[in-house]
Amino acid sequence: KAGVTQTPRYLIKTRGQQVTLSCSPISGHRSVSWYQQTPGQGLQFLFEYFSETQRNKGNFPGRFSGRQFSNSRSEMNVSTLELGDSALYLCASSNQETQYFGPGTRLLVL
């Protein structure tokens, strides 16, 4: 079974721009979660989608949004990028209990 894939793997943007990250979950998994990982803050939960509906949401500003498609693929969008948004963005898919992570997208905001 193929694992969780994320595209792109690396991204450089400038302040004020917006960015869209993509995640393809493991086949059959209906839940996709997004996390922000930084050296100082660890793994911070952004949101979770299940069957195209946002099921849980973390404490991030409205600039961070997401969606899930009927094939369970998910996208995350960050608008009006700030320097502090530089991080590794991880996507994880789950089959009710166990969560499997993708390799992440490393975003650098200049």
Add this chain to the structure above:
Amino acid sequence: QQQVKQSPQSLIVQKGGISIINCAYENTAFDYFPWYQQFPGKGPALLIAIRPDVSEKKEGRFTISFNKSAKQFSLHIMDSQPGDSATYFCAARRNGQNFVFGPGTRLSVLP
């Protein structure tokens, strides 16, 4: 209530030694406790997980010990190897809710 505390922040162990990482939680509604291993440049990978109705679970060199009354759980890595050098995260989740992660422990195993 939603926090998971993890210690130590970093750990150095000699090859062949035992690595022990501890986590503590407050929310008694948590019912699933996984440990993840992350190598630089990679996403976290599930190592081992436990439910609160079990006090210990072993998979190869990795063991989770769970103390429900103390609201603590720990990861023991027996016969630690240089290849185990990575960052380890504990996590907890209540069914239907999002996972809450500990801040991570950077393990270095010296050859």
